[in-house]
Amino acid sequence: MPGAKFKGAYAVxxxxxxxxAVASGGGLVIKGLYRDSAPIKIAWLGNDLVTFFVVVPLLLASLFxxxxxxxxxxxxxxxLLGYMVYNYAFYLFGASFNLFFLLYVALFxxxxxxxxxGLASLNAxxxxKEFTRQTPVRGISVFLLFISIPLGIVEISQCLQFVLHGEVPEVPPLIFALDLSVVVPGTALAAVLLWRRRPWGYVLAAIMLVKAFTYGLVLSVATALVAGFRLGGAWDPLMPFYVFVASGGLMGILLLLRNLKPLPNYS
Incomplete structure (x- = not known):
């Protein structure tokens, strides 16, 4: 069976x-599940919408x-597994304690x-070798660098502002923790390895592009909902960046996969 080597990862x-599906669907229908402030509750709603209607169906299709x-x-x-790790880290460590806490532990x-x-089973x-020479590795690498380097600069500068001047960043520290420890270095590494056409560069780039699309979509939907409910004051000026990340991630992964021409497997 073609997917036999992924049997354990597939079952999990x-x-x-x-x-x-239970966590995001419950977030959409269970009144009072989230015990956070009003804007954060709406942000969770946006997250649950994308997870339930986009990510879970895509995950099931990709598994099939x-x-x-x-x-x-x-x-x-x-x-998509990378999205699940990143996404439910926010729920597990960032949401006020609620009925789904153990569910978040399990998901994370x-x-x-x-x-x-799954990564251990991939033949990177x-x-x-199955990607064509026409694969736009440089264009995709530039996009990945464009979303990782500015993000790192902005967040590190805010950390340094606190060190030097005591100015506390407005965003929760969990965002900086996950971005600076996982997203920024992971995306930059993917860009460098892909630019050099290293085997794991293609795999890591695909993971970060899917993450960019899905979580860029989460940020876009959540921002629109917060603004629509008039809970966040002025429209978030980063909204165009969120849309750029989501659309660029989608275009990037489609271009990458389009240039993947599987070789016959004679084993």
Whole structure:
């Protein structure tokens, strides 16, 4: 069976999809689940909308085709697992304690396990050889650098402002923690490795592009909802950047996968 080597990661991912559907669906329908401030509650709503209606269906679809040997689906699957890790880290460590706390623990932990096992089962060297020479690695790399370097500069500068002048950043520290420890270095590394056409560059770039699309969409929807409910004051000036990240991530992953031409497997 084509997807036999992913058997463990596949089984765990099916559980993740079910739990994510429960967590996001419950967030949409259970009144009073979230015990945070009004703007943050609306942000969770935007997150749940994207997770339930976009990410979970994409995860199930990618699992279906990955099990049938599609390497494109395998890369998308890994990217969606990356989204689950990043996304439910926010719920687990950032949301006020609620009825779904143990669900967030399970989603965060299982997503890490599935991602590690899935990546360990990928044949990155083989996959890298299946990308055509026309793959726009430099254009995609520039996009990844464009979203990672400015993000790092802005967040590090705010940290330094606190060190030098005692100015506390307005955003929760969890955002800086995840961005500066995972997103910024991971995206920059993907850009560098892809630019140099290294095997893991293609895999890591696919993961970060899927993450850019899905979480850029989360930020766009949540920002629109907060503004629509008039809970955040003026319209978030970063909205164009969120849209750029989401649309660029989608275009990037489509271009990357379009240039993946699987070789016959004679094993």
């Amino acid at each position: 991912s099916v559980i993740i999809a079910g739990l994510a 085709y990955a099990q049938r040997g599609s390497e494109r689906a395998q890369l998308v699957w890994m990217g 932990s299982l997503s890490i396990c599935a991602l590690v096992q 060297r083989r996959i890298s």
